[in-house]
Structure formats: structure tokens, C-alpha cells
Amino acid sequence: MANLIDNYEQQYAVLTADITAKICRIRLQGASERRVYVQDVDRQIEEAQELLEQMELEVREMNGKTRDRLKAQMESHRAELKRLTQEFQASKKLDNMNETNVDESWDNNVTEDQRKRLLDVSDRIDRNGRTLQNGYRMVLETEEIGTEVLKDLHDQRETIQRSRGRLRETDADLGRGSRILTGMIMRGLQQRLILAAVALTLIIVVCLVIYYSVTSKS
Template identity: 30%
Template structure:
């Protein structure tokens, strides 16, 4: 999901937003020389694109929730810039709309006979906007499903890691207990060996004493026989 510390999906939203922004600027520039129904269609197209841009910013904001803190902080700054940029576009569009309405009112006064055609065009435009809204809703639902799937995969991975860590902790505790038990056994063996060494030294001393007494007795007996 991450790409160079960011999000491929977030960058895709950014590219879509930049494309829409360029299109809005082009339409706004073109609307200055347009009149009548063509200008109305341009204004409606700009309105749709601004709605799409606003939805893209909302998707960017949702995508930030799935990113680590470091990437999220950096991308939030870019997102704030996009929001400020979109607000300026909306203000420019409102001014263009105000100018367009004034021109439209004047045209309606001068050309009331074209009212039926305008109503048909408005109905078609409304239907087109409805279809576009449905498409955008489906796309948003798909992106939400993708985000939910990624969240579930991340949760499953985290659970697996926690299970592994728990198993490793139990192994470490078991190893520590084994070492403590071995250390205790070593201490017991050391004490036993020291006791055996003391007993051996005592036995040697007793043996030497007995031998010395026997030698003394033998010498005493020999001396007694020789000089008796």
C-alpha cells in the first residue's frame, strides 16, 4: 500500500484532482466568450467537476486514516493546500455563475421562445448529473470496500504477530526457569562435592593417624623384645 512513504491510492486521488482542476480552469476561461445555452452547459459541467473534486478530497482524507503517522502528517499538509485551492476555485466559479445568471436573465427576456428547448436541455443535464452521481457513489463504495479489506488484512497480520510474540515470550520464560533450575542443581552439586572433599580429608587424616599409631606400636614391641 505504501509507496515512498506515502500512499499509491492517495497519489491517484491527487492526479485525478489535478486533472479536474485543469479542466475547471479551462472551462472557466472558455465561458468568458460563451453565451446562451452553451455557457449554461459549461457552468453545469464546472459544477459537476467541482463536486467531483470535493469528493476526491474527502476520499484523500479517508485514505489518510490508513497511513502511519509520519506519512499522514506530510500528506495532511498537501491536503490542506488542495482544500484552500478548491475554495478559491469555488469563489471564482460563483462569480462566473453570477455573471452567467445576469446574462441568462437578459437572454430569457429577449428570447422567451426558446424556453421549451431550455427545459429539455435542463432535464437531460439533470439526468446526466444523476448518472454521474451514481457512478461516483459506486466508485466511492468500491474504494471504501478496498480500504475495509486492507484494514481486515492488517488486523489479521497484527493478530498473527501477537500470537507469535506470545509464543516466544512463553519460550523465553520456560528457558529462564530451566536455567534457574540448572543453577540450583549446580549449587547443590557444588555443596555435595565440597562435603565429600572434607570427608576425604578427614578420612586421610584418620588413616594417617592409625598408621602412625600402628608403626609406633610395632616399634615399641620390637624395642621391648630386643631389650627385655
């Protein structure tokens, strides 16, 4: 919300600076150009009033010292806009008067006062601009940190995926080794059974030979 109010204040500062500059130029323009300036200032004063209303709505939702400080700023902005409106009305009246009847000293005082306000508004714009630049720099730094974190997470994810791949390969190798070992054990058992059968056959043959030998002698 504070950033929104800062944005409103910057827009308001730009508007009031432009209004002040155009009020100073109204008396220096020809009739057609003067009408254009008057229309522009009318529109910009309405925009400034709408901005102040939006700012006041935002301030009402705040609490504590920040709200009190911003309320004081709103009062200052209202007073400033009121002065600009009065000067604008006076400039329009002067437009309808004979310029030779205008009090030059009064005009010089108004111009000097407007010049001071232009400087004040310019300083405020500079301060708001620096605040926005600092905020933008913080956003860029945060974005850079976020990018680095995402990169680290991406690298870690790839590392985990590679580890999982190696685990799957190891598991497959263990499976193949287990099957090979089982096959070797089975072949060993088969060979032992064959050897046992051969031995048993030989024993039977020897027994038969001995039996027939003894029988034939008898």
C-alpha cells in the first residue's frame, strides 16, 4: 500500500509541476494558445483532485504514525492544489483584462512564488524518483537472488536425477549379478548330481563285475 501511495504522490507531483508551469505561461501566449493551456490546466486540476481522493482512501485504511504523517501530507497537498486553483482562476481573469492595467509588481510576486513552488515540486519529484530507483534496485537484486536460487535448485534437481539414474543402473546390475550367480549355483548343483550319478553307476558296475566273477568261479 505504501508503494501505491508513493506512486500516487509522484503522479501528483508531476501534475502540480506541470500545472504551475502552464499557469506561468498562460499570460505569455496568444489567444488560441491560451485557450489550449486553460483547457489543459482545467483537466489536470481535475486529475489532481482525483489523485488526492484516491490517496486519502488509501490513507484511511492505514494505522499508527504512518497514517498521521500521510494525513498531514494530504492536508498540505490540498492546500497546494487550492492555491494553484486560485492562481489559475486569477490567470484566467487577467486574460480578460487589459494587460496595460495589470499591476506589474503583483505579477512579479506571483511569478516568484510560482518559481519557488516549482523548485519545491522539482525537489519532491527528485526524492520520489530516488525512492523509486532504490525500490527498483531492490527488486532487481531480489530478482537476481531468486534467479540464483532457481539455478541452484535446478542444478540440485539434475544432480538428484543423475543419482537416481545411477541407482537404477546399480539396481539393474545387481539384478543381473543375482541372476548370474543363481545360474552358476544351479549349474554347480547339476554337475554335482551328474557326478553322483556317474559314481553310483560305477559302483553298481563294479559290484556287478565282482558278483559275476565270484559266480563264474563257483
